[in-house]
Amino acid sequence: MRILGIIVVILTGALLIYAMGDFPSWANPVSPAHNHVSPRYIEKSMEETSVPNIVTAVLADYRGYDTMFETTVIFGAGVVCFFLLRIPRKDEPTVRRYRHTLTGMTIRVKETRKIPPVLEEFERIDTLWAPHDLIIKTACRILVPFLQLFGLYVIAHGHHSPGGGFQGGVILGASMILLAISHDLRTAIGRMSERVHAILCPVGVFIYAGTGALCLLLGFNFLDYGALAGILHVDPVTARSHGILIVEIGVGLAVMATMIWIYNNISSKGRYDEGL
Amino acid sequence: MSDLISSIVDNYNYLIYVTLMMIGLYAMIAKKNLVKKIVGMNIFQTAIILFYVSIGAKKDATIPIIQHGHGQGAHEITSSVIEAVEYINPLPHVLMLTAIVVSVATLGVALALAIKIYNQYETLEEDEILAQIREK
Numbered sequence: 001m002r003i004l005g006i007i008v009v010i011l012t013g014a015l016l017i018y019a020m021g022d023f024p025s026w027a028n029p030v031s032p033a034h035n036h037v038s039p040r041y042i043e044k045s046m047e048e049t050s051v052p053n054i055v056t057a058v059l060a061d062y063r064g065y066d067t068m069f070e071t072t073v074i075f076g077a078g079v080v081c082f083f084l085l086r087i088p089r090k091d092e093p094t095v096r097r098y099r100h101t102l103t104g105m106t107i108r109v110k111e112t113r114k115i116p117p118v119l120e121e122f123e124r125i126d127t128l129w130a131p132h133d134l135i136i137k138t139a140c141r142i143l144v145p146f147l148q149l150f151g152l153y154v155i156a157h158g159h160h161s162p163g164g165g166f167q168g169g170v171i172l173g174a175s176m177i178l179l180a181i182s183h184d185l186r187t188a189i190g191r192m193s194e195r196v197h198a199i200l201c202p203v204g205v206f207i208y209a210g211t212g213a214l215c216l217l218l219g220f221n222f223l224d225y226g227a228l229a230g231i232l233h234v235d236p237v238t239a240r241s242h243g244i245l246i247v248e249i250g251v252g253l254a255v256m257a258t259m260i261w262i263y264n265n266i267s268s269k270g271r272y273d274e275g276l
Numbered sequence: 277m278s279d280l281i282s283s284i285v286d287n288y289n290y291l292i293y294v295t296l297m298m299i300g301l302y303a304m305i306a307k308k309n310l311v312k313k314i315v316g317m318n319i320f321q322t323a324i325i326l327f328y329v330s331i332g333a334k335k336d337a338t339i340p341i342i343q344h345g346h347g348q349g350a351h352e353i354t355s356s357v358i359e360a361v362e363y364i365n366p367l368p369h370v371l372m373l374t375a376i377v378v379s380v381a382t383l384g385v386a387l388a389l390a391i392k393i394y395n396q397y398e399t400l401e402e403d404e405i406l407a408q409i410r411e412k
């Protein structure tokens with residue numbers, strides 16, 4: 001099997017290297033990729049959508065269908081992870097560990113039924129990973145709001161600078177994952193519960209598809225944002241810019257929720273009690 | 277001989293992607309461990325993403341954001357002012373932007389499947405899983 005694999009890999013590589021001779025050289029301005037649809041996008045996108053960032057304009061307007069179904073793929077991946085892994089556990093694990101917040105001592109409780117209901121001075125910690133690091137926890141807790149602010153900036157400023165829904169959504173998701181890694185999964189879920197992910201994820205896809213359907217209801221093509229001019233009281237070109245922003249917000253919500261959802265399910269094997 | 281060397285130097289970026297792609301393909305075919313296969317799949321995707329992004333490069337061009345395209349007077353910028361040679365190709369960036377996020381999502385699904393397989397068979401080695409399936 002190994003020999004066969006090496007043969008297949010080397011044959012494929014040799015074929016590609018043989019074809020490499022016909023490829024345009026690095027950064028050649030007259031290569032075929034730069035000569036058909038790309039100049040059209042570069043020259044006309046500002047005029048047609050009033051969005052300076054051509055990548056955003058192409059992503060959400062010219063190739064709006066593509067991006068919509070990419071968002072649906074991401075939503076599908078989140079749902080698949082949920083259905084594959086989630087175990088709705090009613091029974092608690094039999095062993096728990098607690099840390100005394102004043103002295104830093106840890107205790108191990110074998111019979112969870114005998115835990116007294118009030119445990120103010122104790123906080124629950126993961127059974128597998130005990131060490132408590134104040135520096136990491138504090139640094140990450142301070143970092144998270146700035147990360148989220150930056151994520152919102154990346155989404156909102158995607159028209160004028162590199163950014164947009166996908167990138168901003170990933171940054172927002174990463175901030176919550178950082179919280180889950182630096183503290184524990186229960187803290188992150190306490191801030192943003194599973195229900196919130198499960199709602200935000202389809203809401204993002206719904207905002208995208210709903211914008212398209214709204215254009216359809218107003219008598220234009222699906223995802224033709226010029227239709228929103230009447231609702232937003234702007235000219236059709238500016239309406240395209242606003243439509244792109246609405247759609248990017250939807251993408252950002254869906255991507256953020258899916259990243260956190262996938263991380264929570266995979267890191268806790270679907271139990272949602274003890275993560276990494 | 278000098279032709280060969282110059283063609284390699286001219287197209288070194290493609291050589292890097294072909295090498296990366298071969299590493300990923302080999303890991304997907306020959307490795308027994310499922311997580312290593314998933315890592316191979318990601319290396320393969322990285323090779324394709326780099327390939328596309330390098331296609332978008334253009335000499336003496338800047339990032340695909342229209343210069344002075346915001347604030348006052350932005351509406352006067354029309355297609356007559358914008359030269360396509362001044363900006364790199366936006367299309368590969370658009371395609372790869374979505375592909376990166378989708379690759380993360382597929383990675384998540386692949387890892388979820390690996391966890392399910394591990395729960396079922398207590399191993400991630402392909403040959404041990406196949407042996408267990410044959411025993412049943």
